[in-house]
Amino acid sequence: MDVNKVLFISQEISPYLPNTPMAVTGRELPQAVQESGLEVRTFMPKYGFINERRNQLHEVIRLSGMNITIDDADHPLIIKVATLQPVRMQVYFIYNEDYFTKNITKELETVTSPSDNDERSIFFVRGTLETVKKLRWVPEVIHCTGMITALAPLYIKDYYADDPSYQGAKVVYSLCDDDFSEPFDARLYEKLKFDGMKEENIAWTKDLALDKVGLTKLALQHCDGVVQASEHISDEIMALVKESGLPFLPYQADIAGSAEAYKTFYESL
Numbered sequence: 001m002d003v004n005k006v007l008f009i010s011q012e013i014s015p016y017l018p019n020t021p022m023a024v025t026g027r028e029l030p031q032a033v034q035e036s037g038l039e040v041r042t043f044m045p046k047y048g049f050i051n052e053r054r055n056q057l058h059e060v061i062r063l064s065g066m067n068i069t070i071d072d073a074d075h076p077l078i079i080k081v082a083t084l085q086p087v088r089m090q091v092y093f094i095y096n097e098d099y100f101t102k103n104i105t106k107e108l109e110t111v112t113s114p115s116d117n118d119e120r121s122i123f124f125v126r127g128t129l130e131t132v133k134k135l136r137w138v139p140e141v142i143h144c145t146g147m148i149t150a151l152a153p154l155y156i157k158d159y160y161a162d163d164p165s166y167q168g169a170k171v172v173y174s175l176c177d178d179d180f181s182e183p184f185d186a187r188l189y190e191k192l193k194f195d196g197m198k199e200e201n202i203a204w205t206k207d208l209a210l211d212k213v214g215l216t217k218l219a220l221q222h223c224d225g226v227v228q229a230s231e232h233i234s235d236e237i238m239a240l241v242k243e244s245g246l247p248f249l250p251y252q253a254d255i256a257g258s259a260e261a262y263k264t265f266y267e268s269l
Contacts, residue, residue: 001170003266006033007139008042009128011146011178013091016050016082017108022146022176025229025255029143031087032259041137043128045120045148046080046093047108048101057082057093063134068096068126070119071191075099077127094127110148111179117148118184118210122191125152126159133165141266142166145174145229150215153222154192158201170269173219174229175237184210213237220244224269227262 013026026044034040050057063079080093099120100109110117129152132139144152153171160166185191189206193199201222208214216237220226226241228251241248249265252258 001140001267001269003038003140003263005039005041005137005139005141006030006266007128007132007137007142007169008040009125009142009144009149009152010042010044011110011148011176013042013044016044016055016091017047020178021230022178025174026145027084028255029258029262031084031089032256033262034087034089036259036263038263040089041092041132041135041139042089043092043094043131045109045124046078046095046100048103048105049108050093051104052080055082060092063131066130068123068130070122071187071194075123077123077130079127079131092128092131094124094131096123096127099123114182115185117182118188118191121148121151121184122155122195124148125155128152129155129160129166133163138165139169141172141269142169143172143174143227144219144223146176146178147180147212147215149173150219153219154197154201157222158197159195170224170266171222172225172227172266172269173223174227175216175233175241177230177232177234180212180215184215186210213240216240220246225249225265227265 008030010026012023014023017023030040030042057080060079060081066077067074075096075098078095082091156166192202225247227249231251
């Protein structure tokens, strides 16, 4: 498959957040892929932790304003953008005050209010995919990283299955050792059903443990390839990957020097 455009949907990106392994990968991988000659777009949540003035974020009025309806409640979508220097890579931020605070915080909302993480994930995923449509930018590969993106493969392959922007896209899901201590809301099935998901794609989520293992299993059901983004991944999750039979890219310690390995992997899907 020819690959020219890669969409990165990331839970964390440095320097907007502290240099966790996930946040560093969130910056270095899109940068390396861009420097290898591919076109990239990168999205992350606009957490309260992020200082907008220091990081020079500004709202993109033409992309903001639509409502994302979740469980019969409307949530306005606000898009902000900043440019990573010196590589001049734009990062788009998904924001809504129902899920991300206005005030500067010391912890991410995924930690301080984990009971909302299912809706936070839905909002972030749908907000990203709707914004990419508005940009009229059609990616060949969509690379998702972090548990807040675990619902992205399902949405791309079901909710957006007939959308010209995503019909031919291959979805890659990264396995990380991020902390994810509280499961998603047990009503996730009802919220997905409200969005019009096909029953055959979501019926089994009614009995699924919506913890890290369960959500990884859900993501693997709808992606086209898997990347080991952390050196240490639990045996239980690695067993799920082996069982899935999906194309697999092992851990790459040197992200900046691994652009060709990722390109080759993307093209093989």
